[in-house]
Amino acid sequence: MSETKVTRGWADQDKPRTMHSELLEINMGPxxxxxxxxxxxxxxxxxxxxxxxxxxxxxxxxxxxxxxxGCDWRQWMVYTDRFDYLAPMNMNFGxxxxxxxxxxxxxxxxxxxxxxICAELQRIASHLIAVGTFGLDMGAWTPLLYCFREREEIxxxxxxxxxxxxxxxxxxxxxxxxxxxxxxxxDVLRMVNVMEQKLVEYNTLLSYNxxxxxxxxxxxxxxxxxxxxxxxxxxxxxxxxxxxxxRKDDPYSIYDRFEFDVPYGTGEQGTVGDxxxxxxxxxxxxxxxxxxxxxxxxxxxxxxxxxPDLKKLVKVPAGSLYTRTExxxxxxxxxxxxxxxxxxxxxxxxxxxxxxxxxIEKVGPGMMVSDLVATVGSLDIVLGEIDx
Amino acid sequence: xxxxxxxxxxxxxxxDAVLDVIDSFEKxxxxxxxxxxxxCRLLRDEPALHFDQLMCLTGVDWDGYDESGKGKSVDILxxxxxxxxxxxxxxxxxxxxxYYACYSSRxxxxxxxxxxxxxxxxxxxxxxxxxxxxxxxxxxxxxxxxMTFSGHPDLRRILxxxxxxxxxxxxxxxxPDQWQGVPLQGQDYAKNPFSEDDVVLPARPGxxx
Amino acid sequence: xxxxxxxxxxxxxxSMSPTALLITGGLTMALIMSLVxxxxxxxxxxxxxxxxxxxxxxxxxxxxxGFHGVLQPVADMVKIxxxxxxxxxxxDKALFMLSPFVIFVGSLMAWAAIPxxxxxxxxxxxxxxxxxxxxxxxxxxxxxxxxxxxxxKWALYGAARGAAQMVSYEIPLALAVIPVVMVTGSLNMNxxxxxxxxxxxxxxxxxxxxxxxxFFLYFIASIAEVNRGPFDMPETESELVAGYHTEYTGMRxxxxxxxxxxxxxxxxxxxxxxxxxxxxxxAGPVFAPGLVFVIKACLLVLLQMLVRWTLxxxxxDQLMHTCWKVMVPLALLCVLGSGIWxxxxxxxx
Numbered sequence: 001m002s003e004t005k006v007t008r009g010w011a012d013q014d015k016p017r018t019m020h021s022e023l024l025e026i027n028m029g030p031x032x033x034x035x036x037x038x039x040x041x042x043x044x045x046x047x048x049x050x051x052x053x054x055x056x057x058x059x060x061x062x063x064x065x066x067x068x069x070g071c072d073w074r075q076w077m078v079y080t081d082r083f084d085y086l087a088p089m090n091m092n093f094g095x096x097x098x099x100x101x102x103x104x105x106x107x108x109x110x111x112x113x114x115x116x117i118c119a120e121l122q123r124i125a126s127h128l129i130a131v132g133t134f135g136l137d138m139g140a141w142t143p144l145l146y147c148f149r150e151r152e153e154i155x156x157x158x159x160x161x162x163x164x165x166x167x168x169x170x171x172x173x174x175x176x177x178x179x180x181x182x183x184x185x186x187d188v189l190r191m192v193n194v195m196e197q198k199l200v201e202y203n204t205l206l207s208y209n210x211x212x213x214x215x216x217x218x219x220x221x222x223x224x225x226x227x228x229x230x231x232x233x234x235x236x237x238x239x240x241x242x243x244x245x246x247r248k249d250d251p252y253s254i255y256d257r258f259e260f261d262v263p264y265g266t267g268e269q270g271t272v273g274d275x276x277x278x279x280x281x282x283x284x285x286x287x288x289x290x291x292x293x294x295x296x297x298x299x300x301x302x303x304x305x306x307x308p309d310l311k312k313l314v315k316v317p318a319g320s321l322y323t324r325t326e327x328x329x330x331x332x333x334x335x336x337x338x339x340x341x342x343x344x345x346x347x348x349x350x351x352x353x354x355x356x357x358x359x360i361e362k363v364g365p366g367m368m369v370s371d372l373v374a375t376v377g378s379l380d381i382v383l384g385e386i387d388x
Numbered sequence: 389x390x391x392x393x394x395x396x397x398x399x400x401x402x403x404d405a406v407l408d409v410i411d412s413f414e415k416x417x418x419x420x421x422x423x424x425x426x427x428c429r430l431l432r433d434e435p436a437l438h439f440d441q442l443m444c445l446t447g448v449d450w451d452g453y454d455e456s457g458k459g460k461s462v463d464i465l466x467x468x469x470x471x472x473x474x475x476x477x478x479x480x481x482x483x484x485x486x487y488y489a490c491y492s493s494r495x496x497x498x499x500x501x502x503x504x505x506x507x508x509x510x511x512x513x514x515x516x517x518x519x520x521x522x523x524x525x526x527x528x529x530x531x532x533x534x535m536t537f538s539g540h541p542d543l544r545r546i547l548x549x550x551x552x553x554x555x556x557x558x559x560x561x562x563x564p565d566q567w568q569g570v571p572l573q574g575q576d577y578a579k580n581p582f583s584e585d586d587v588v589l590p591a592r593p594g595x596x597x
Numbered sequence: 598x599x600x601x602x603x604x605x606x607x608x609x610x611x612s613m614s615p616t617a618l619l620i621t622g623g624l625t626m627a628l629i630m631s632l633v634x635x636x637x638x639x640x641x642x643x644x645x646x647x648x649x650x651x652x653x654x655x656x657x658x659x660x661x662x663g664f665h666g667v668l669q670p671v672a673d674m675v676k677i678x679x680x681x682x683x684x685x686x687x688x689d690k691a692l693f694m695l696s697p698f699v700i701f702v703g704s705l706m707a708w709a710a711i712p713x714x715x716x717x718x719x720x721x722x723x724x725x726x727x728x729x730x731x732x733x734x735x736x737x738x739x740x741x742x743x744x745x746x747x748x749x750k751w752a753l754y755g756a757a758r759g760a761a762q763m764v765s766y767e768i769p770l771a772l773a774v775i776p777v778v779m780v781t782g783s784l785n786m787n788x789x790x791x792x793x794x795x796x797x798x799x800x801x802x803x804x805x806x807x808x809x810x811x812f813f814l815y816f817i818a819s820i821a822e823v824n825r826g827p828f829d830m831p832e833t834e835s836e837l838v839a840g841y842h843t844e845y846t847g848m849r850x851x852x853x854x855x856x857x858x859x860x861x862x863x864x865x866x867x868x869x870x871x872x873x874x875x876x877x878x879x880a881g882p883v884f885a886p887g888l889v890f891v892i893k894a895c896l897l898v899l900l901q902m903l904v905r906w907t908l909x910x911x912x913x914d915q916l917m918h919t920c921w922k923v924m925v926p927l928a929l930l931c932v933l934g935s936g937i938w939x940x941x942x943x944x945x946x
Contacts, residue, residue: 061547069464142906249496
């Protein structure tokens with residue numbers, strides 16, 4: 001743009017004119033129907049092809065890690081709800097397990113079973129949103145409504161259980177806060193029966209639809225090495241072909257008693273690690289969660305739900321520990337530094353979506369704008385846990 | 389591999405750079421600040437170790453930590469009776485640190501490395517060349533704790549605004565009174581309504597021209 | 598228009614000159630067409646929301662107007678009329694204000710040649726079909742104007758995609774109806790409909806297998822022409838906020854939607870007239886031709902709505918691939934096959 005003006009004369013008519021073109025800088029977000037929350041993606045494109053993607057975070061930053069330093073250990077549990085607000089039970093589970101590992105307290109059997117059932121139901125609910133909104137990004141409006149219809153049932157169960165539909169305040173360090181209601185097991189089993197039928201319906205409607213496959217197969221391929229380098233976990237890593245799951249490979253709570261498979265991407269419709277693989281891993285995980293729930297309900301004992309030798313003001317012995325559990329989005333880790341007192345010294349939350357989103361900077365360039373939307377949708381990010 | 393064996397291997401390869409062992413709930417080594425990138429590269433590339441994933445990179449402000457383990461660390465600032473954030477003149481003196489929690493997908497073992505630097509010389513080499521995910525985690529450590537990483541490709545704030553002053557996760561952090569005209573301390577509007585003159589709005593891009 | 602002219606002639610008799618009769622007849626017809634267009638937009642907004650609701654296992658509008666929300670479109674209109682008219686500061690004002698009208702008028706003009714009933718056609722052109730396709734080509738120009746004038750990168754994206762898509766899909770659209778013209782021997786819409794008399798098996802869709810395929814090609818291309826259903830890349834909400842009409846609010850926005858639904862009904866009417874027998878009944882003598890025609894067109898509209906709410910959308914390059922590498926060759930094949938069929942069966946003498 002700072003070229004001096006060149007006059008062309010008769011003698012220049014055979015010389016080609018130099019074309020000057022620029023990349024088009026577009027802002028996707030913070031308010032945008034497809035960025036799953038307040039996320040800003042600065043996309044530089046050359047027509048339809050993306051040259052670079054730069055995510056800008058922090059619109060939902062509430063510095064919960066600083067708040068932790070002023071709260072008790074048990075008080076901070078409610079802040080974990082607000083990280084991944086679509087799967088709060090999983091967040092709570094992660095934090096409870098992290099503190100219990102350092103405390104050395106034993107969680108009663110009944111509480112463990114209730115926790116597993118809640119976590120798996122929450123995983124299904126979160127995957128339903130992931131599947132529905134992914135279809136919505138592709139232009140299929142109807143599966144979203146169907147997924148929400150099923151999610152409504154799960155939220156009703158949670159409401160009867162804990163009083164809340166989205167943020168539960170039910171888990172606690174050492175167990176759960178109160179016992180399950182009468183009829184909890186019957187409700188859960190009925191839900192699981194319905195769920196398994198409906199998942200087949202979603203497969204017919206969306207998963208094997210030709211247009212959907214064309215939009216998602218071979219799109220946004222993330223291979224295993226990239227996943228390891230960028231710290232991607234959960235369905236992103238499993239979609240890339242590795243059956244790694246914290247519940248199996250780094251077991252916590254009572255998951256080692258249950259029999260379930262870990263679905264992983266095989267490149268069934270395109271390449272291993274494309275959007276379809278990640279999507280299908282989520283759908284198949286819902287089936288596996290149903291299996292776990294059935295086993296947990298069958299094995300549920302009686303008893304109390306809170307560890308009896310837990311003081312009201314918990315004091316965690318000095319030291320540090322990083323504990324990770326499997327949330328629906330990936331591996332949620334809490335790196336806890338304790339000093340022996342009643343308040344945490346430093347709670348660091350390692351959220352799965354933070355690292356999952358990072359990979360878009362590598363995978364984004366070279367694809368079309370529509371594919372970028374598809375890939376971001378298939379990563380299934382929640383801004384609450386990215387920004388904390 | 390057992391943690392002790394890993395520590396022995398590290399001591400053998402890095403010599404003086406391995407300062408101490410971490411023998412808490414997690415097992416690891418304390419590495420000298422200047423050699424952390426080398427240590428991480430060793431962790432990743434050594435076949436017996438093969439730590440191909442960085443699970444978590446945590447920035448810590450050790451100021452006021454109670455070493456005796458009795459929980460008497462310095463309290464963070466709270467709120468006064470009127471509900472306003474407390475202020476303090478305290479200046480932190482403690483060290484800053486970074487913890488690296490690593491995992492090997494091939495061998496299935498975990499290990500933690502730790503680095504500790506004094507507050508006024510808080511600079512350590514970056515490990516984003518070893519694990520790409522460290523780029524964003526280090527940006528967050530810089531943003532919230534104030535640790536600088538030399539050699540980082542793009543060290544700027546990630547969660548807070550670019551123009552923010554201060555590092556919130558430090559123990560001596562005091563919330564500013566206002567930011568770009570927005571009052572942050574819960575000023576009592578009815579009693580002291582701020583006037584239009586106090587508000588300094590940033591110039592809108594494109595308006596000057 | 599003949600009907601209108603005769604009506605005025607019968608009322609006023611000799612007191613009006615033929616020119617005056619022509620003009621009054623023409624103006625009344627235009628007014629009626631505009632009213633039909635507005636009415637169909639209103640009815641189809643309601644129908645779309647109900648169809649979407651029932652497909653998604655919910656009800657759709659239920660409250661406004663008592664029975665299943667029939668007055669919902671009226672409420673929407675009232676709301677839209679009350680909105681502030683915002684024009685972005687750096688927008689190209691003239692083009693910004695002009696573009697809804699360009700799209701709207703392009704659609705309205707095509708209605709002049711739709712045969713609703715014998716004699717009840719605004720303008721009995723001998724070039725009827727050709728005129729319709731020619732005139733509806735004004736829409737891509739309007740879309741480009743809307744996207745460019747908004748001074749908004751998202752709108753520009755949507756406009757570029759939309760114009761490319763509409764221009765491309767006009768080709769299979771026109772190619773698919775050429776066999777019909779071959780069979781009738783005329784571009785006159787009335788002649789095309791009259792040639793399908795005598796029961797359902799005389800409709801052109803069943804005339805020969807190539808025309809059967811041609812009908813489906815036309816149907817798919819028509820969905821792409823109106824930027825709906827699996828082909829709504831230009832206005833896709835999940836990517837481009839709202840595509841080429843991002844910056845439009847209030848009545849201008851309403852014009853885009855009026856134009857979209859009018860276009861929807863328009864292409865369905867053309868399909869009815871050309872492939873499904875127009876106002877010819879399924880069997881027996883001609884009765885209530887206007888009603889038969891409208892019912893057939895509405896069924897096609899319903900089908901388009903079902904398709905939209907079921908399928909995900911195609912990406913822009915897949916859209917273009919479908920048009921140029923799949924539909925155009927297929928349409929050309931239909932033309933060729935139709936011609937050979939007619940030659941072999943002795944029609945082409």
